[in-house]
Amino acid sequence: MRFAMSIPQFHADGEFGPAAFRAYLARVERLGFDSAWAQEQTLGSKPQLGPAETMAYAAACTERLRLGCVVFVSTLHSPAHLAKSIASLDQISRGRIEAGFGTGGKRRPFGAFGVDPDRYVARFYEGLEVMTRLWRESHVDFSGEFWQLADASMEPKPFQKPNPPLWFGGSGRTALRRAAMTPGLFSGFFGAGQATTEKFAEQVRTVREALAEAGRPAQDFAIAKRVYIAVDDDARRARERINDELAALYMTRSPETEAAAIAGTPAECARRLHEVLAAGADLILFTPLFDPAGHAERLAGEVLPELGR
Template identity: 60%
Template sequence: MRFAISIPQFFADGEFDPPAFRAHLRRVEELGYDSAWTQEQVLTMHAQPQLGAIETMTYAAACTEHLRLGCSVFVTTLHNPVHLAKALSSLDQLSRGRLEIGVGHGGQGRMFSAFGVDPEGLVSRFTENLHLMRELWTRPSVTFDGRFWQLENAKMEPKPFQKPAPPVWFGGHHRNALRRAVRLGDGFFGAGSSTTERFAEEVRTLRALLAESDRDPDEFRLAKRIYIAVDDDADRARTRIAQKLEKLYGTPNIAAVAVAGTPDDCVRGVREVIDAGAELVLFTPMSAESEQAERLAAEVIPRLR
């Protein structure tokens, strides 16, 4: 089992505290977390201010030495794949090979017009973008004649520090998305907004698809984000995380996806996610991130190993 934690990103104008952020990430590393992860939301969601994913990961890389750094997930359909490939390759070099990349196509509900993207052919764009990025990461010269992108004798250097490329995680819920994950990804990342039961169903589907493919299931990793709150007062924990999640998603009653309560409550909830198939658990506290990181490391994780 590996355990990860989210990187704080929710800061309003002027709230970001560089020394506190550096101290928090260094302490996360000292506590033994495997990795730390961002989320991508370019346009503010439900009036929730959020720092950019790549920028936050880059700052975090400069604050740490060993901690792996990821994003779950980049909505790659909203990016120019050449620019994104370059940015991620550079970050993998700057971090000396500590990058993890989550990808998703974002679904039809996005404001594609703000990014100059036609939502028609969304899945085709998603798969083509990833294919082109991998070509740029692994080939000395790329000639590419796709539906959306065309390159001739294009060279991108330096390549990522990790060879052949950083691990690529897939998100998504639909069976077709899970099929793409098995075909094209290095792992699957269950969303924080999905229940443990939904994640267990996705894992069963993924394992069946892996059995049908020629892939080694041991080389395909499974992860789940968990919104979590540890508190000696269980009711207070549940109330606080419910308020935070409803603000984040703009949806009432979403708190059912979270694990919240006493340390005993949290151990039980996380154990259910592990039993459902998670090999990497990404803890995402919605407040008091430093305190939560300490409590999870001291009172929850040791009882799950």
């Protein structure tokens, strides 16, 4: 079992506090969490700092903590630029970077990024091929539908060889099967925070079935889950607060997303987290949407001991 905390990214204009950010990351590291993760949302009304920039700052604030993003919506990026950014992060952190990737789904504002909405899945996988080849090969020749490279090189390569661990963030059965069965690409599946534990368990079964069909050892393919969480001695207050924060984050009320979130007393949270672990999670990413520092303390001191840590 591994446990991670989210990196605080929600800061309105002028509200970011460098000292508080540094103190939070240092404390998360001292409390023994495995890693800290950012997320990407380029367009949206809720103020949110970019993931790569936030990860770079976090790397300077820590020494041991692994750092990741789940997920980069890589369909909306130039793969050469994104590959360079991730390789640079891995170098300055001395090999502590992990990267999750997702297509973004059909509802993304593709027009704002110059992306053909009818070809976003093909663009996603072609972009990943470009990135991994730039990381792994000294010179790249590539003739694709979206990108063309002639004797292209990228230096320095990532600190981790051949590249940082790559996670797939998706939900559909076909997408999960393809990610699990594509050799040499993804090293794990990261379940979304909006997915209920029951849906996550179904996704894990799909991944493991695909791994078996492909002849890939299940133990070599990690399984993780983001969990939106609110810990409070007043369970009703915890539930009301997290539901309000989720509505602000997703700009709508969603019964399924609210059902996926865990809220309540430490004992109640531990009980539901046991269910997430039983569904197949090797890594749980705690994502409190308010008071992240307070949650890190309560999770480490009152919840994780109930999970056998």
